Amino acid sequence: MSPCNRGFEEAHTHETTLAELGYKQEFHREFTPLEAAVLAFSCIGVVPSIVSVLFYAIPNGGPFAMVWGWAIACPFIVCIGLAMAELASAGPTSGGLYYWTYSLASPRCRNFLSWIVGSSLNWACTIQITAAIGMASSDQTYVTTNQQLYGIYAALVLSNAVLVSFGTKVLARLQRLYTLMNVCLCFIIIIALPIATPPDYRNSANFVLAEFTNLSGWPSGFAFILSLMAPLYTIGGFDASVHMSEEASNAATAIPWAIVSSIVISAFLGLGVNVSLAFCMGTDVGGVLSSPVGQPMAQILYNSLGQRKALALWCLIISTEYVLSRYMVASNCLLVGSRQTFAFARDGALPFARYLYRINRYTKTPVNTVWLDATCGLAIGLLSFVSTEAINAVFTIAVTASYVAYITPITTRFAFNNNFNPARFIWGNYFPVAAIAVMWMVFMIIVFFFPASPQTTTQQMNYTVVVLGGVMFLAISWYYCPVYGGVHWFTGPISNFTPGHQR
Template sequence: MDEAKLFSGPKRSSDNNAKYMNEHSLDTEPAAANGLLEALGYEPELTRNRSTLQVAFMSFVLASIPYGLATTFFYPLVGGGPVNIIWGWLIVSLIILCVAVSLGEITSVYPTAGGVYYQAFMLSPQYCQRIVAWICGWSYVVGNIMITLAVNFGSTQFIIACVNVFEVEPGVGIFEATTYQTFLIFLGITLLCNAVSSLGNKWLPWLDTFAIFWTLAGLLAIVVCVLVLAKGGRNSGAYVFGRFEPQSGWPVGWSFCVGLLQAAYATSSTGMVISMCEEVQNPSLQVPRAIVGTIILNTLAGLLFLIPLVFVLHDSSDLIALVSGQPVPTIIKNAVGNSTGAFLLLMPLAVLALLCGIGCTTAVSRSVWAFARDGGIPFSKHWKVVNQSLGLPFNAMMLGMVIEIALGLIYFGSTTAFNAFSGVGVITLTVSYACPIAVSFLGGRKHIRNGQFNLGKVGVFCNVVALAWSLLAVPLFCMPSYLPVTAETVNYAPVVFVAFILIATFWYWVWGREKYVGPPTADEAVIDLRLSAA
């Protein structure tokens, strides 16, 4: 079998999609998008109520860069200090831009809520379509759930750290949260995010729009106040852009890589917005533009946030030793010189954290629903239902919420649970993004020529960079952040990751290898997915 045939995939895909869009170019965008969805084998069930800007805004909220960088500031601080914080962010942002371009090109051809899972199936050789789609689908769903869990858990820890800028005595905050109090706050945040996402579905695009202006206002307030007041003094430009002080215990090169975890975590949501394709008016063009445009916006917002903090950064060893693991509230408090001012400056980040949780919860519901629609999740018939009164897959959202709360109980056994949650989320999302990019690249990118977002040789370069980053990111998130390793500091991400692998493998063995058929294909028209055994 020659290579062209080996990687050709189902005959329908890109050629028919492009033909359909050309024939219906005079239709309204939502009608044309629904027609394309039907051509891909699915019945439109969700309302297309998002514009290009609103998709971009949601993508921005999923990353919530100032908040995401704030909650993970520890990693570059221990990894290499200022150089890791500034240049590490810029390097990873450029790499993730390549990931975004790669995903955008493929999404322009296959714009469904199944996202990378559907794309991996359609692009893979026919002999391994099912297994590749199974691996990608489970990775994508698990990644969405774990990142949402990490966001809500990180919000909990960040809010507690914000409250503790008020101290009863130096170094002792007013709220020394116990384990069960921390869990209850996490539980409240998770329930709030699910309530807003489900009951306020039609208002979510406007909430995302609000988040953009809220973030801009908060960023400007932090930048101005921190740099103008700077009670602890200001560092030199040479320190901010050239000081490298690894404190992780790892060799210098790997320590710098550890510092990249902050940026990798903050940008891990890059492909999550693809699951919203069936709620976008012209997903073949709007979603790719939103994915790529948001990375550029995030890069600038991240630099605007990080550079002022490094200019007023002092006593990094003390910041690393903080019990909360959240250096940013302390940095801002030291810069403005009083607790009240610091608390007010931190509030925009805390609100953004909640908005990020709402956006991630929305993405979880769509990714679970899309995979269940094709029978990839146990008892799929329950999770693929769309609640018509709410206009969203409510059952799928509740499944995600229950899993997040159940996993949150791990915190009672290990206070380093947040590291495991975020680590597994990045690992699984990275694997899911790499699947369609890899099969597309190995197949000669033939399908891309029919898409509306074809970047040619630039796209080829981006594919190579994205796949190289995937090979680094997976082991990076499995390693401890610093040495020596103790029971409290060990990285449990590989354990949780392997547990999900075993679950997915078990379900494939007992059910998937016989009954899982994957997404509908043109050759078979619309496959009857009413699998009674699901």
């Protein structure tokens, strides 16, 4: 078969698959299966994410929690990925989780459940944009004012919006470069750091694997549970490829494998990075946590490599990860978020949906939803002027809101009678893994509500439960609002083949 005929046949297959879900093909399928996988992997960003989450692991067990916490949490995250992968194979559409929820739930409650999932996903995607750009906008070794940080943050949001508006082809091709950068940086830390670390800072296997260092004030058992938030924060956003389903070739197979492979690769690389850091950080765990540098990983590098080499490697981390890779992670989050918003608007579930559901004739992208998400990100970033705890609670919502969205379609597959067909990704007995995934997510959502220390003030309290509760309250209130609420007009996914579908 000639390349031309093969391409035509693949395009016809993609259109047929999407048509079976009720939608016509509107995007160009620029992402190859490999690029769909590396998109999810780059959204995880192993090294910069670990840099940001060591504050959760070190006080709640030290090197012990860094190694064992990661090793224990990752199999549960793989269960979540496997459960989502089969759903993605059956419904490869930009709507993703909220579309799956509607398809699998009972007619009595599917409108409401898909509304909640869609609201959670839109919020989580917006927060992921905020979190990614927030990490890219500041170097934690320097003290800057809130005004300066927000100015940098706003500039990055706007530049990301411009980049994402001009099409996905360039972003698709660049995914391989960013993945290579991520992997190389991981191996630098895994291989070079142990070689360069002086004997005084090399820890014994007994200290790393058997000695528990508790600096949090919580009982040791619960402190270790809190340390599990570090891998959960790091290996998040793997559903990014789901929302690019209508722009990926061979999506019914490529997207499930993108989810699973990104989790597995990140798990192994992250474990390697944590093991390397744990064996090279020395026994003064408290000193690393409270060092004048203000960044645990930076202090570990300083102790192991000395000032010049540590500064060189830290600059490499900043330049390749925070400036380049994290910038692209932020762009990818905005890219993915705009597609989720587009899908929700396509089904009439957002105000001004007829204006948001539009493909720009020049760029062939949903420019309106790109700028809507960017504007929401700018608004949420203003919480940095309220308090550090307020913006941190918002970042935590990126995980908890995502878990709410994950739990619902996984549960509805078994809670209601439906004709679920896993299509081209079938790996075995689904129910036990799905049950483990759901129980794990419910448990960890509760854990995310606890403060870092039992001795906390009103200002230092963890406001995640307040923010999540507020979002759920607004979503439910909007749905049941008299006259104008979604209960009166939202009917779930709408086929855009129908003549009455508004554009």
